[in-house]
Amino acid sequence: MVIREIEEYALIRPKARAYLCYTFSRYLHEKVKEGNIESIIAKLASLNEDLPLNKAIYVLDKNGIQISENISSNRHVHGKGLGEDRSDRAYYYKTLKENRCKLTDPYPSLNDNKLVVTSSFPIYNEQRELLYIICVDFTLENILRMVHPSSIDSTFGKTSKFVYGTFCIALSVVAIMMFLKGVLGFFHYGLEIKEMFESTILLTLSLAIFDLIKAIFEEEVLGKEKSHESGDVHGTMVRFLGSIIIALSIEALMLVFKFAITDPSKLIFAVYLILGITALMISLSIYLKAIKK
Numbered sequence: 001m002v003i004r005e006i007e008e009y010a011l012i013r014p015k016a017r018a019y020l021c022y023t024f025s026r027y028l029h030e031k032v033k034e035g036n037i038e039s040i041i042a043k044l045a046s047l048n049e050d051l052p053l054n055k056a057i058y059v060l061d062k063n064g065i066q067i068s069e070n071i072s073s074n075r076h077v078h079g080k081g082l083g084e085d086r087s088d089r090a091y092y093y094k095t096l097k098e099n100r101c102k103l104t105d106p107y108p109s110l111n112d113n114k115l116v117v118t119s120s121f122p123i124y125n126e127q128r129e130l131l132y133i134i135c136v137d138f139t140l141e142n143i144l145r146m147v148h149p150s151s152i153d154s155t156f157g158k159t160s161k162f163v164y165g166t167f168c169i170a171l172s173v174v175a176i177m178m179f180l181k182g183v184l185g186f187f188h189y190g191l192e193i194k195e196m197f198e199s200t201i202l203l204t205l206s207l208a209i210f211d212l213i214k215a216i217f218e219e220e221v222l223g224k225e226k227s228h229e230s231g232d233v234h235g236t237m238v239r240f241l242g243s244i245i246i247a248l249s250i251e252a253l254m255l256v257f258k259f260a261i262t263d264p265s266k267l268i269f270a271v272y273l274i275l276g277i278t279a280l281m282i283s284l285s286i287y288l289k290a291i292k293k
Contacts, residue, residue, distance in 0.1 A: 005140050006106055009117070013103060013213040016147040020136070021101035023050055028134060040123065040132065041068050047134075048072075053142040055109075055116060056081070060133040064092045067132070073127070077111065080165065086135075091118040095133050106140050115140040164220040171213050178206040197254040201247045207241030211265050241284055 009016075027043045027050070037059070044057050048071050051057075056077050059068040064087025072078040075159045086092050099122060106115040118139050123132040140148070182202030185195050255270040 005115075005144060008144055009106060009140060009240055011163060012144065014146050016143055017101065017103040019147060020051075020103060020119040021121065023047070024101060024119075024134065026050075028121060028123065037067065037132065040134070044068070044071050044134070051136060051146075053138060053146045055139055055142070056136040057134070060086055060135060062096075062130045062132070063087060064089070064096075064133075089118070091120040091135055092133060095120040095122050096130065099130075100267055108141075142145050161221050162208075164216055168213050168217045168221065170217075175209040175213065176205045178202045178209070181205065194275070197250055201250050204243050204247045204250070208240045208247075211239045211243070238284070238288065241280070245277060245280050245284070248273065248280075252277060 022048070027047045028040065041059060044059070048057050052073070054072070055074065056068050056070040056072040058066050058081055061067045063083060065110065066081050066084045066086055068082065069079045070077050070081045090107070091102060092102070095102045101122070102120045104118045104120075106117050108114070109116045116139050118137070121134040121135045122130055123134065125131050181200070182199040185199035185202070188195075252270055252273040255273065256267065259266045259270055
């Protein structure tokens with residue numbers, strides 16, 4: 001479960017960083033007068049209200065020392081942390097190095113050992129010298145819930161997941177039955193060509209259905225975000241159509257042998273099927289070229 005959340009976080013991280021940096025800029029100016037820390041801390045309460053899923057909000061000075069108490073809805077965290085040295089934390093030295101708003105990789109919290117991420121926002125004086133760094137901690141679960149809300153949080157979402165999960169189970173049963181029927185066909189009929197073709201078709205279709213189940217379960221039940229860059233959005237459909245084309249090609253080949261032996265006058269029907277398969281292949285090629293662009 002944790003691995004899946006880390007993978008999902010990697011996908012939504014740019015979106016999360018952009019949103020958090022925008023939220024910071026609404027309440028905090030990047031440049032302030034030196035020593036004006038009280039006005040900054042006063043604005044953290046409003047920031048805390050705008051980011052209700054945060055774990056803690058606090059301020060670091062230019063040396064990485066925490067100069068404000070934690071602001072948090074968690075009573076075990078709220079009011080603590082003042083004076084702690086955080087100069088060895090990634091959210092401090094990466095912000096110091098890159099001079100911009102940052103969002104860290106997940107790391108284990110020292111308080112409860114849960115995976116958390118930290119967003120940091122640098123504050124400078126008029127001479128562009130670093131004064132403070134505003135930090136907001138989120139648990140990995142909450143940052144995903146905030147930026148990429150899962151439908152599990154709603155009644156309709158729970159019903160939707162249940163329905164999709166039920167369909168996945170039903171399709172899995174169909175795929176397993178087709179697989180078993182195809183495997184048993186080899187042992188039952190031996191080396192008879194017709195039955196071997198039919199068994200191969202069943203196995204190919206069961207693989208296509210399995211690919212479809214995998215895509216539905218990951219995206220609709222587990223809530224995995226679709227990766228547009230890697231082509232996952234279209235990959236499942238392409239694999240499914242490819243499996244159908246293979247199954248139809250095997251069927252066409254079987255019909256050619258069958259009609260050639262029993263009734264050559266019906267070979268035209270096998271030709272029609274082959275033409276249909278050719279049209280499917282051409283259409284799929286055009287589609288693949290289009291999505292590549």
